[in-house]
Amino acid sequence: MKLFRYATATLLAAMALAAANVSARGKAVPSIYVFGFAASFTDSVVYFTDVQKVDSAWIDTKTKFLLGRDNYSYQLENFLAAKRQEQNRTCLVMYGRTQKEAEKKYLKMKKLYTEKSRGMFDVRYINEADFKFQPIDMSYEVGETVTTAPTAQ
Secondary structure, three states: OHHHHHHHHHHHHHHHHHHOOOOOOEEEEEEEEEEEEEEOOOOOEEEEEOOEEEEEEEEEOOOOOEOOHHHHHHHHHHHHHHHOOOOOOEEEEEEEOOHHHHHHHHHHHHHHHHOOOOOOOEEEEEOOOOOOOOOOOOOOOOOOOOOOOOOOO
């Protein structure tokens, strides 16, 4: 039961961070490494994606948070709903600036749901051939100049 509370608290914290307004000060980085996690409050099935390289990501210069992380989470949520018929999954994305950093976070989280849970969770893996995160262009949100044609009124 403690593990379920811990998992619930982790997911709620991730959702709160995703919902928070991030200041519009970001910078593009050549690449980051991300993995996704999905769980549901109604069953014990959890999903992990592979650690994947995503090119042209945006990082908040002040907080070092990944900008658009809610969009990355929606990509995973939409994949699970469409391809695996898994509705109402709570998805989160974790990242690292290097592959080593991302894999360290991945192994820590995976250990929580495989070894420490004593078989309470049905852990399933989504490989990169089945699902790949697509880069999110955050240049408009961080205040870069975007020219558009004027609209007729």
